[in-house]
Amino acid sequence: MYFEDLTEGAVYRTGSHVLTADELHQFAAAYDPQPMHLDRDFASRGPFGDVIASGFQTMALAWRLWVETGMDDHGRGGIALGDVRWHRPLYAGTEIRSIVHIENVRVTSQGKGLATMRFEVVDQDDQLLLQFSTTGLFARVSDDLLTDDDVPSLAVDR
Numbered sequence: 377m378y379f380e381d382l383t384e385g386a387v388y389r390t391g392s393h394v395l396t397a398d399e400l401h402q403f404a405a406a407y408d409p410q411p412m413h414l415d416r417d418f419a420s421r422g423p424f425g426d427v428i429a430s431g432f433q434t435m436a437l438a439w440r441l442w443v444e445t446g447m448d449d450h451g452r453g454g455i456a457l458g459d460v461r462w463h464r465p466l467y468a469g470t471e472i473r474s475i476v477h478i479e480n481v482r483v484t485s486q487g488k489g490l491a492t493m494r495f496e497v498v499d500q501d502d503q504l505l506l507q508f509s510t511t512g513l514f515a516r517v518s519d520d521l522l523t524d525d526d527v528p529s530l531a532v533d534r
Contacts, residue, residue: 377446377450379481379491379517380489386478388474390474391445391473392473393441393471394471395429397468400413408432415427434462434497441472442476452489453513454511454513457509457511459494463505463507464499464503472505475496475497476493477496478492479494490511492511493509493510493511493512494508
């Protein structure tokens, strides 16, 4: 999906993903090793009644679903993340998808495509789990029209 394919006000619904217990555990063990994510006994006594996914795993899954929707290799990097709010926990066995709202698109003074997107992550019952906004750079159609002669060399003589 090139920058030129993005339109303010457009809404995209991604495919879905069912979080497995193994995925939940592996992510938590590596990146958010708190007992509410790893210890079933501990979690059963807490406010959620069972082990829950890290909120950051929920966000990472939401992004992956967006990339799989058709961004291809046209993403050029994120520059902002904000307005993050977790509404409900994500449990193993839950199916999620992202609803992505294109809120703003513009060309930077350097000619780069910039888009602000608002994500809503919902479960199979359309219950809202997570919301966040992010701004990122996207490839422009003209980027792919450059020839090898138009691209400066990054080679360094040693």
